Amino acid sequence: MLFWYFVAGMCYTAEYQTIVGVDGQRAQIYCSYPPGKEENDKYFCRLHGFTCEDLIRTNTRNTWVTRGRVALLDNTRARVFTINISALSLEDSGKYWCGVDVSMRPDEITDVSLVWYICSGVDRWLLWFPRLLLW
DSSP: OEEEEEETTEEEEEEEEEEEEETTSOEEEEEEOOTTOTTSOEEEEEEETTEEEEEEEEOOOSSOEEETTEEEEEETTTTEEEEEEOSOOGGGOEEEEEEEOOTTSOOEEEEEEEEEEOOOHHHHHHHHHHHHHHO
């Protein structure tokens, strides 16, 4: 899905993702970018009103970079960067952006909603049950 954002007079194009996070588990987010942006910085930030606070930002390519519970891998060959957030909790739910820093132009962003889910023992079994049927 493609959206347009108008923030501080700049227009941002965005894809939209909803990620379901399970308490205590890891969330994995994939953000693609167009050709020609392989050398640009990649970042993952959390939206607070009209600002987006960087959780991680890097210009390192094809190697995992970690900052706290957040890790980022920029796969330049596939033009996708992967973000892992470990040990999810209720406080992690909210709106995020993963983006490609483009100087003198609007950044390429993906709008991410992280929905937190409390899982009891029965719920955990139900989440894995369809996988057991495939074995």
